[in-house]
Amino acid sequence: MTHERTDDNSRTILLLSDDPSATGRIHYALDSFCMSHHFLSHASMNDYHQSLIDSELLTSTTGSVDLFLIAYLDNIKLTLETVADLRKTRRYALTPVVAFQESEDRESTRALYHRGVNTVIKYPPSFDMLRQLVEIMDSYWFDTVSLPGHSNEPW
Numbered sequence: 001m002t003h004e005r006t007d008d009n010s011r012t013i014l015l016l017s018d019d020p021s022a023t024g025r026i027h028y029a030l031d032s033f034c035m036s037h038h039f040l041s042h043a044s045m046n047d048y049h050q051s052l053i054d055s056e057l058l059t060s061t062t063g064s065v066d067l068f069l070i071a072y073l074d075n076i077k078l079t080l081e082t083v084a085d086l087r088k089t090r091r092y093a094l095t096p097v098v099a100f101q102e103s104e105d106r107e108s109t110r111a112l113y114h115r116g117v118n119t120v121i122k123y124p125p126s127f128d129m130l131r132q133l134v135e136i137m138d139s140y141w142f143d144t145v146s147l148p149g150h151s152n153e154p155w
Contacts, residue, residue: 011142012064014048015041016082017071022100022123026071029130033138037066045085065092067141071100073123076108080115087116094148096141 013030017023023041030039042048068086072078079099086092099112100123109120119137124130141147 011037011066013037013039013067013069014065015039015069015071016044016048017041017069017073018043018075018078019071019073022071022073025127025130026069026134029127029134032131033134037138045082065095066147067137068092068095068097069100070097070117071123073100073102076101076105076111079117080111083112083115083117096145096147098137098141 015023015026017026027039027041030037040048042051070079070082072082079101083097083099086095086097096118097116098119098121099117100121101108101112102123104122112120121133124133
């Protein structure tokens with residue numbers, strides 16, 4: 001697994017999910033869209049960081065993530081904890097976060113936005129809807145929006 005970008009259009013998308021079915025569906029949707037991005041999936045940020053340490057690839061640019069997808073689905077507590085940790089970490093504080101939820105609970109949605117999630121999306125029931133969503137997210141986050149990019153400079 002490589003973590004280096006091969007061109008300016010290649011981005012790193014990190015999916016955090018403890019649901020193998022959701023992980024598989026999202027991965028397949030990203031693959032079918034034929035994106036040139038690096039797609040990584042881990043059950044938690046701890047697992048992701050451990051994979052970097054294990055692969056001995058921990059450098060100043062390794063670990064850069066351009067978009068987080070969080071698919072703990074209806075585990076709102078774990079989603080909120082993960083987002084809080086991301087927002088406290090300088091390296092990830094400005095990185096966009098998209099959270100998937102299976103239910104449409106307004107209170108949970110409000111809490112996610114308050115904690116720093118950029119987008120909350122109801123997890124699509126069909127693969128075709130998920131694939132369309134991936135295409136829209138890619139266009140929005142990587143073509144439409146101006147992202148802050150990665151910097152080793154302190155704030």
